[in-house]
Amino acid sequence: MQVTEVRLTKAPSEDSCLAYGSFTLDGDFVVCGIRVLKTKDGNLFVGYPSKQNSRGEYKDVCFPMARSLREDISVRVLEEYEKL
Numbered sequence: 001m002q003v004t005e006v007r008l009t010k011a012p013s014e015d016s017c018l019a020y021g022s023f024t025l026d027g028d029f030v031v032c033g034i035r036v037l038k039t040k041d042g043n044l045f046v047g048y049p050s051k052q053n054s055r056g057e058y059k060d061v062c063f064p065m066a067r068s069l070r071e072d073i074s075v076r077v078l079e080e081y082e083k084l
Contacts, residue, residue, distance in 0.1 A: 001025045006080040036081045046077045
């Protein structure tokens with residue numbers, strides 16, 4: 001699978017999220033609800049859509065299983081974020 005498109009919108013400055021949007025895989029499958037976030041150390045990372053369970057924990061709804069796909073998604077999304 002290849003990331004064929006990334007769409008991001010910069011988040012308001014008061015938001016803990018820096019940007020939000022979606023990406024497309026192979027031109028056929030879209031994942032909406034991704035976020036660009038910053039760690040306490042200042043590093044950027046991609047957050048996947050999540051849902052809060054009955055214990056108050058957030059669990060990702062969808063995510064890549066293969067490390068190579070996760071890295072490809074992260075690189076492409078963060079490259080797009082740098083363009084904003």
